[in-house]
Amino acid sequence: MKYNKTVMTKLINEHRELHDELKRIKAEMGLEKNLAIKALYHSAVADNGRYMQDYQDLERRQ
Known part of the structure; x- marks a missing residue:
């Protein structure tokens, strides 16, 4: 799984807690x-993070 800014931005827009974070x-x-979004990706999505499944679902729809 690779970082994709567009997918990550959509994920943030769908989850209020990610927006606040x-x-x-x-x-x-x-x-x-941009750097804060990347940091959030590494803390909340990458390596079986809490939002990994949601991120993958958005990635597939793209």
Whole structure:
């Protein structure tokens, strides 16, 4: 499974808790949006993360 910004953005838009986490990452770490999205991918999706199945489903629909 590879990181795809478009799929990750759709996932964030579908899950309010991911949206809130993205805002928190940007604020706490001072990251720009693209880097914060990538960080969120690695913490919530990659390596059997909580949202891995939802991410894969979106990836298949694309």
